[in-house]
Amino acid sequence: MAKHHFEAEVSKLLHIVIHSLYTNKEIFLRELISNASDAIDKLHLLSLTEEKYKEFVAEPKITITLDEIEKRLIVSDNGIGMDDVDLIENLGTIAKSGTKKFLEELEENKQKENLIGQFGVGFYSAFMVAKRVEVVSRKAGDEKAWIWVSEASGEFEVDEAKRETHGTDVILYLREDAKEFLDEWRIKEIVKKYSDHIPYKIYLKKGDKEEQINSAKALWKLNKSEIKEEEYKEFYKTLSHDMQDPLFWIHTKAEGTLEYTTLFYIPSVRPFDLFRADYEPGVKLYVKNVFIMQDRDLLPAYLRFVRGIIDAEDLPLNISRETLQYNAVLSKIKKASIRKILTELKKLKENDKEKYIKFWDLFGKVIKEGILSDFDNRELIKELILFKTSKSNSYIDFATYVKNMKEHQKSIYYLIGSEQKDSPLLDRFKKEDFEVIFFSDDIDSLIVPALESYKEKRLKSIASTEADEDFEEVSLDEAKYSDLLRALKEGLKEKVKDVKLSARLTEYPVCLVYDKNDPEYQTAMLLQQMGEYAVKPQPILEINPHHEIFTKLLLKNDMKSVENIALLLYNEARILEGMEVDDPANTAKALNTLISQSL
Numbered sequence: 001m002a003k004h005h006f007e008a009e010v011s012k013l014l015h016i017v018i019h020s021l022y023t024n025k026e027i028f029l030r031e032l033i034s035n036a037s038d039a040i041d042k043l044h045l046l047s048l049t050e051e052k053y054k055e056f057v058a059e060p061k062i063t064i065t066l067d068e069i070e071k072r073l074i075v076s077d078n079g080i081g082m083d084d085v086d087l088i089e090n091l092g093t094i095a096k097s098g099t100k101k102f103l104e105e106l107e108e109n110k111q112k113e114n115l116i117g118q119f120g121v122g123f124y125s126a127f128m129v130a131k132r133v134e135v136v137s138r139k140a141g142d143e144k145a146w147i148w149v150s151e152a153s154g155e156f157e158v159d160e161a162k163r164e165t166h167g168t169d170v171i172l173y174l175r176e177d178a179k180e181f182l183d184e185w186r187i188k189e190i191v192k193k194y195s196d197h198i199p200y201k202i203y204l205k206k207g208d209k210e211e212q213i214n215s216a217k218a219l220w221k222l223n224k225s226e227i228k229e230e231e232y233k234e235f236y237k238t239l240s241h242d243m244q245d246p247l248f249w250i251h252t253k254a255e256g257t258l259e260y261t262t263l264f265y266i267p268s269v270r271p272f273d274l275f276r277a278d279y280e281p282g283v284k285l286y287v288k289n290v291f292i293m294q295d296r297d298l299l300p301a302y303l304r305f306v307r308g309i310i311d312a313e314d315l316p317l318n319i320s321r322e323t324l325q326y327n328a329v330l331s332k333i334k335k336a337s338i339r340k341i342l343t344e345l346k347k348l349k350e351n352d353k354e355k356y357i358k359f360w361d362l363f364g365k366v367i368k369e370g371i372l373s374d375f376d377n378r379e380l381i382k383e384l385i386l387f388k389t390s391k392s393n394s395y396i397d398f399a400t401y402v403k404n405m406k407e408h409q410k411s412i413y414y415l416i417g418s419e420q421k422d423s424p425l426l427d428r429f430k431k432e433d434f435e436v437i438f439f440s441d442d443i444d445s446l447i448v449p450a451l452e453s454y455k456e457k458r459l460k461s462i463a464s465t466e467a468d469e470d471f472e473e474v475s476l477d478e479a480k481y482s483d484l485l486r487a488l489k490e491g492l493k494e495k496v497k498d499v500k501l502s503a504r505l506t507e508y509p510v511c512l513v514y515d516k517n518d519p520e521y522q523t524a525m526l527l528q529q530m531g532e533y534a535v536k537p538q539p540i541l542e543i544n545p546h547h548e549i550f551t552k553l554l555l556k557n558d559m560k561s562v563e564n565i566a567l568l569l570y571n572e573a574r575i576l577e578g579m580e581v582d583d584p585a586n587t588a589k590a591l592n593t594l595i596s597q598s599l
């Protein structure tokens, strides 16, 4: 046998593989199956393009043989095969510059295991589980077969061998601690996990028994017209482990400069961990049918409910979690995928409102997070938002709202909080016949201010003084009420920022508003929950000078009971805005005093 030395980098890699790699050993099988599949791909292409390979159109096949007696695992294929020169070159050196660079980085990195676990070390990963590896191969078109043997000791040997047909057998003599890979269930499990959608049949052979153990069908690679609705649904269930049918799916094949396929599903139930910080990502990355990883970074967090697959043609199989974020090809695919999902959701909203409302009730709250995190798609996300309004009990969107706007209406008006159809703040808008949006999700107080505008129409909160600028100024007789206003303010102390006369009320005696530069109640509360204790809501109590409570109070000119009245009216305004009573003990006392006085 002719002896050869491994290239220095290979020796380094082997050293790392053998000495530093303890976790995730099972990936060796993915790597070997992937190589076998590549070898079949190559021959397949040649048989299609070159005359002398025309005869090699035998049924492609990958076989995993478990030999309990010799403690061997063999991965065989009927692909292109290798001759002696190929064996020396391919299995004695590292061809790819990426791998070399990775090795350099690895040398400097202490957490080798973490890094390398994410990185396909290709053929050499066989040494994670094998003390000795033999590769018996015969190149398609050659008469001779060759054997490559190594025990990873810095050298390997190549000699003539026998093989009936073209193709390759990679024979692993399993180490003592890798005997689990002789178990057929373990192998089936690994193949299902990583290689189910390799387009070639994978057989498992043990003794006389031989069975196919993968589906051999990359569903997403088929043309849409070839896939039945049922097949889409079944595939979703295997992919997501969800028992229910998906709500809908988006299947895209991109060709041209960037070649990739994506199949995304929207579930019809909320994943259990949707609102957990440690949620499981739902999208898997494949490179040419080979499963690479399931990673959060494949889609932004606001699309975390999406299940599916991204299968890219132009990515290296060894792309790691660390390099994932920096890969330009993947970034482009990711960007296009986000846009595609959002655009398809918009279409669903237009074409199947009932289904879209189902979607919105399940995931609307999550999608809205994108307003804060995805600036590029902010306008598109705005199109997806649904809400109820002071005029509509069923959902509408911004486009409909704007279409329904009155001619003299300057802005889009909203109120944050639970649907407050009886809010005193609505008075003026009812009078003008302006529609007011109710934003009632708990995150709305963070999201809605960031919306800013829709189609050049500003969004304004009706609980804030910012909406006032859209209305004509009304002159109010401040002087006449100054003593009363002062007395009310003194009664309420720091509960309110100020007490003022109101131009916005017609029916109600009081309401609470916020200066346009101050956080509104819900925002302040949310910030407090997030640990910003210093942020306090600072409402302004506005009083309706035409309401009889105040006209009578003014007539009486008796400020004795004003403190009690102030507390009650302030709490009335809070209740009408859906807040809880502030200072309940004193409020009850004030109420009792006033009741007694009236008896």
Ligand SMILES: Nc1ncnc2c1ncn2[C@@H]1O[C@H](COP(=O)(O)OP(=O)(O)OP(=O)(O)O)[C@@H](O)[C@H]1O
Pocket (backbone or CB within 6 Å): 031, 035, 036, 039, 077, 079, 080, 081, 082, 090, 091, 120, 121, 122, 123, 124, 168, 317, 318
């Ligand atoms: N079963 C096989 N049949 C034919 N050639 C093979 C086979 N296995 C490996 N090779 C050859 O050996 C080379 C090195 O394999 P290795 O797995 O280390 O790297 P790779 O497949 O090129 O990269 P990666 O595994 O990262 O995709 C392959 O490029 C291929 O030419």
